[in-house]
Amino acid sequence: MQKVAGGKLRSSLLGLLLVSGAATVQHIFWDVLQPLVWFLFYPAAFFAAALGGLEAGLAATALATFLGWYAFLPPRFTFSIVPVGATVSVAAYAATGVAFSIVLHRLRRRSEARAAEEAVLESEKRLRLVWTLPMTGSGTGI
Numbered sequence: 732m733q734k735v736a737g738g739k740l741r742s743s744l745l746g747l748l749l750v751s752g753a754a755t756v757q758h759i760f761w762d763v764l765q766p767l768v769w770f771l772f773y774p775a776a777f778f779a780a781a782l783g784g785l786e787a788g789l790a791a792t793a794l795a796t797f798l799g800w801y802a803f804l805p806p807r808f809t810f811s812i813v814p815v816g817a818t819v820s821v822a823a824y825a826a827t828g829v830a831f832s833i834v835l836h837r838l839r840r841r842s843e844a845r846a847a848e849e850a851v852l853e854s855e856k857r858l859r860l861v862w863t864l865p866m867t868g869s870g871t872g873i
Contacts, residue, residue: 739786746779746787750795757803768803769795769824776828777835785836792828796821 753775757764764770772795780788801810804817812818 739784742783742787743790745783746776746789746791747794749775749779750791750798753795754798754802761803768799768820772799772824773827777831780828780832780835784839785832788832788835789829792825792832795828796825799824 750772753771757771776788776791776795779791783791800812800821801808804812804820806813812821
């Protein structure tokens with residue numbers, strides 16, 4: 732149980748690290764990237780979900796939504812949203828980040844289930860092979 736909780740914490744930290752890196756780069760190059768608020772946050776949320784799983788993707792999306800809204804949407808460094816387009820922008824980013832996380836989580840689960848099913852089929856194949864081998868050298872003396 733502790734291993735699972737530690738893995739989720741580690742994956743969530745990975746997501747937060749990716750978003751923090753994206754925010755730092757965006758802040759440094761804001762004069763060039765402006766007005767593309769979500770330009771670096773989309774890949775950060777996607778890769779957080781792809782590499783770290785559901786928890787990392789959701790954590791990355793939450794942090795990126797907060798940072799994008801607060802630090803890059805005008806008026807900067809406030810949570811006030813004046814234009815309707817900004818509200819739609821925040822909502823669209825958050826919804827897309829959640830969708831990335833859920834879809835990639837389901838794909839990972841499906842892939843793991845398929846791999847487990849293939850392992851069972853291979854095991855059954857080996858077992859059938861063992862049962863069909865002739866019983867030679869069984870120690871009965873016959």
